[in-house]
Amino acid sequence: MKNGYHITDAHAHIFPDKIAEKATESISHFYDLPMQYHGKVAEMLENGAAAGIDSFLICSPATSVGQVHSINAFLASCAAAYPMCTAFGTLHPASETMEEDFRQLQELHLKGVKLHPDFQNFPIDDPAAYPMYDMIQESGLPILMHMGDARSDLSHPIRLKMVLRQFPRLRIIAAHLGGWGRWKDACKYLHADERLRFDTSSSLPFLPPEEVRKMIRHYGAENCFFGVDYPMWDYAEELERFFALQLTHTENAGILSENLTKWLNETA
Template sequence: MKNGYRITDAHAHVFPDKIAEKATEGISHFYDLPMQYHGRVAEMLENGTAAGIDHFLVCSPATTVTQVHSINSFLASCAAAYPMCTAFGTLHPYAENVEADFQQLRSLQLRGVKLHPDFQNFPIDDPRAYPMYEMIQSSGLPILMHMGDAKSDFSHPYRLAMILRQFPKLRIIAAHFGGWGQWKEANAILQPDERLRFDTSSSLPFLPPEEIRKLLSHFGAENCFFGVDYPMWDYRKELERFFALELSDSENRAILSENLEAFLDESYS
């Protein structure tokens, strides 16, 4: 809790302790950005809780097709060990047997699917990914989709718009306000939609408060989740940036925890 609000980090990356440092270094290198933490679960819980975070949506995309099973088992073990963690699994659209991977993900009771087109090297709207989207759509589980990249257009908002048209029931959280570094494009291309949500992660440090407020009013505060993109940013500073937006009490409550809880509950209805 902070300032009287229950708070969920809707976008946290975790890795098994043994590889956490290396994995985090890889992300730091990919984005040419320094990382605040190392990607270990215990470290996330310690720093997050100290800053006021009550709940964590943890995920980790598989960068190669062979990692899917072990990553999903690891993520499920985090959710099992820590009641304050909800875990999304991962899939890779080019894996040999995406159907078996998805069955495993479901049997582990993971609550959604994290995809990262730029790390995983596929354009969001690649027809080879369609069978995967088909399966996810019929399950009702949401996708947490990384959005936006400076070097490639694999995760460009226009590609997501295409998939939203092709899969009318697919539920998607478009990370980083719909397009990291492509906030203007995301604002122009992505329209509020009952199955589409957005998270604030890795956006607050880059945009002035008035730009953030514009994005929130375009997408609807009721469709946005607070996310920190652990291990990228300092929990305390991200919360300071969020509260500096001076949103209304109900908007704070909704974005900091209630919107995500309602969205995840819908997966079961």
């Protein structure tokens, strides 16, 4: 806890220890940004707890079809070993064994699906991904969707808007306040409802506090989750940035953990 609040990191990437440093180095090169940590589970738990993080939503997107089953097994093992962790599995829209992949994800009791269109190289609204969305929608599981990149439009907010029209019961967390580097477009095209939520990950270091406050209140503070995007950012620094927003006590309590807990329970 910090400042009297229970705190959940709603967006943490983890990797097996033997590949963690290589994986985070690859992410660092992709975004041309330094990484604060190495993506190891023990490191996340230690540094998070020291900063006041109580629980974690862990994930890892499959950048190739062949990674799906091993990543999901790894995430499930972490969630089983560490009760403070809730795991979202992964799928890949190019898989020719999507039904089998999704069945494995469900049998492992993973609580959602992490997708990263820019890493996985598919436009969010690609019709080839529709069978995957249909399966996820029917299950009721939520998607944690990477959103936004100033260098491409694969994860542009307008593409998510199109998917939400096609799949009226699909539940999605639009990461990075709806669009990293595309925040104005996110506010233009995306509006929270009972199935769409937003996390703050990889946004606070780039936006002035007044702009973040404006976006949170545009979406509704009750529809937003605190996310760090571990291992990219430092936990203590992200919490400092968050509290500098000077939101109300009710807004803080909701964003820092209560909103996510309630929403995930609704999808259970």
